[in-house]
Amino acid sequence: MRCQVGIIGAGPAGLLLGHLLHRAGIDAVVIEARSRSYIEGRIRAGLLEQGSVETLVEAGVGDRLLREGLPHEGLELRHEGGRRRIELTRLTGRRVTIYGQQEVVKDLVAARLAAGLPLHFDAAGVRVEGIDGPRPAIHFTQGGEPRRLDCDIVAGCDGFHGIARDAIPAAALRILERVYPFAWLGILAEARPISHELIYARHHDGFALATMRSETLSRLYLQCAPDEDPANWPDGRIWAALERRLGAVNEGPIIQKGVTGMRSFVAEPMRFGSLFLAGDAAHIVPPTGAKGMNLAIADVRVLAAALDGFFRRGETRLMDEYSRICLARVWKVQRFSWWMTQMLHRYDAEDGFEHHVQAAELDYLFQSEAAQMTLAENYVGLPYEV
Ligand code: FAD
Numbered sequence: 369m370r371c372q373v374g375i376i377g378a379g380p381a382g383l384l385l386g387h388l389l390h391r392a393g394i395d396a397v398v399i400e401a402r403s404r405s406y407i408e409g410r411i412r413a414g415l416l417e418q419g420s421v422e423t424l425v426e427a428g429v430g431d432r433l434l435r436e437g438l439p440h441e442g443l444e445l446r447h448e449g450g451r452r453r454i455e456l457t458r459l460t461g462r463r464v465t466i467y468g469q470q471e472v473v474k475d476l477v478a479a480r481l482a483a484g485l486p487l488h489f490d491a492a493g494v495r496v497e498g499i500d501g502p503r504p505a506i507h508f509t510q511g512g513e514p515r516r517l518d519c520d521i522v523a524g525c526d527g528f529h530g531i532a533r534d535a536i537p538a539a540a541l542r543i544l545e546r547v548y549p550f551a552w553l554g555i556l557a558e559a560r561p562i563s564h565e566l567i568y569a570r571h572h573d574g575f576a577l578a579t580m581r582s583e584t585l586s587r588l589y590l591q592c593a594p595d596e597d598p599a600n601w602p603d604g605r606i607w608a609a610l611e612r613r614l615g616a617v618n619e620g621p622i623i624q625k626g627v628t629g630m631r632s633f634v635a636e637p638m639r640f641g642s643l644f645l646a647g648d649a650a651h652i653v654p655p656t657g658a659k660g661m662n663l664a665i666a667d668v669r670v671l672a673a674a675l676d677g678f679f680r681r682g683e684t685r686l687m688d689e690y691s692r693i694c695l696a697r698v699w700k701v702q703r704f705s706w707w708m709t710q711m712l713h714r715y716d717a718e719d720g721f722e723h724h725v726q727a728a729e730l731d732y733l734f735q736s737e738a739a740q741m742t743l744a745e746n747y748v749g750l751p752y753e754v
């Protein structure tokens with residue numbers, strides 16, 4: 369097989385890149401390790417910045433998102449009995465939209481298959497060769513058959529545990545990382561959301577977040593131990609903990625339960641030779657700022673524009689600038705996600721200096737419109753450079 373761009377991974381990053389390249393007349397092949405039903409069923413992020421929504425709509429894959437997504441013009445912070453609504457739209461003129469990541473994935477898979485474009489599921493033993501030159505190749509097996517894809521460019525969109533980042537020689541990559549001493553237990557429950565907006569709560573027992581997927585489906589998160597076994601959290605314990613941290617909750621059957629570790633991670637630069645990393649393959653943010661999927665979409669906008677310039681006009685300027693442009697946003701989003709995380713979680717000592725600074729930070733945020741504006745403009749999404 370041969371194509372211009374070989375894309376490893378059919379998450380939001382790989383699928384959107386494939387879609388944007390197709391619209392630009394550039395041929396790409398997407399290779400995914402898991403099955404279609406697995407990637408369409410995996411429950412993860414759910415909040416889209418306005419720019420992400422606009423990107424998907426402009427790309428022609430936003431019809432269902434516009435119909436079924438839930439636009440939000442504010443969010444609520446809670447701390448020690450106090451409440452503060454952050455008026456996102458009044459402060460910034462922009463809004464965010466709740467729409468599950470797996471719905472974005474379903475829409476992009478449907479568009480790709482409807483256009484008859486190549487998408488190989490269940491690819492095993494994926495590896496790359498020749499990324500230090502102009503003729504890289506991706507090798508994998510499918511149904512036991514060895515396959516080889518020759519391309520001009522490889523896009524590593526295979527998430528944090530993928531193989532693309534590891535294909536870059538260690539000496540050419542700098543890793544910057546912080547692992548947090550807690551995780552999130554997330555549930556999906558057939559219950560009416562407690563509020564029409566998201567609630568982020570800092571409580572003595574730990575952080576809690578109430579979000580949603582629809583008017584009848586609640587998504588709730590609780591701070592827990594980093595190595596927590598979900599089996600230690602029977603439904604009754606989860607509802608009791610949520611009620612303490614959030615006040616009243618609407619209970620209902622829990623249909624999914626999982627623990628997500630919390631990490632800040634950046635691999636730089638995001639390019640080595642003919643390999644470009646995008647999304648979680650290059651960076652991870654803790655989920656408190658709701659940025660993971662949005663950052664993947666922002667990378668892909670830049671990569672699609674760079675590849676368009678290269679294949680259609682022979683320009684390399686944007687390809688050479690790819691890593692710099694992406695990392696400028698990545699680090700601002702890392703800062704915001706780290707800031708939200710450290711402000712809203714419980715660390716061990718609840719009576720030390722850090723705890724008092726944390727409480728003062730929230731107090732200040734509750735009172736100062738300037739502080740609220742800082743949160744709001746980051747939360748709705750910073751402007752794109754490309
Ligand atoms: P991914 O979505 O990870 O896609 C990568 C794809 O590559 C996958 O389909 C994978 O199967 C495939 N792949 C992996 N290895 C290979 C290989 N060797 N060969 C071929 N294909 C491969 N963000 C938030 O903002 N809020 C949240 O609440 C939130 N919750 C999360 C919960 C979990 C459990 C996880 C893991 C992430 C969560 N995130 C959250 C982060 C967000 O989901 C990611 O930032 C987003 O998925 C990034 O998209 P991506 O396309 O870069 O990577």
Ligand code: DHB
Nearest residue numbers: 413414415579655656658
């Ligand atoms: C959701 C997840 C987040 O991490 C967040 O900050 C906001 C919303 C969600 O799953 O809806």
